[in-house]
Amino acid sequence: MTSTTYLVTGMTCGHCESAVAQEVNALAGVEGVAVSAETGKLVVESTAPLDDAAVITAVDEAGYSAVKA
Structure with missing residues (x-):
């Protein structure tokens, strides 16, 4: 298993987190x-x-x- 961290700008709430997670999970x-x-x-x-x-x-x-951290 590989773990990669990215820094995301513009997120302010749980809805933002869900939107990002949905796109990346795909x-x-x-x-x-x-x-x-x-x-x-x-x-x-x-x-x-x-x-x-x-x-x-x-x-x-x-x-x-x-951006990649």
């Missing part, structure tokens, strides 16, 4: 997602290393911005 290989609006962190658990650009694009589609 990516192939993702086994779990932990999102915190309070810390601005997104931790993605996957079966193999993920394409960072795909994760960042998924966060963008949810309406937020992300």
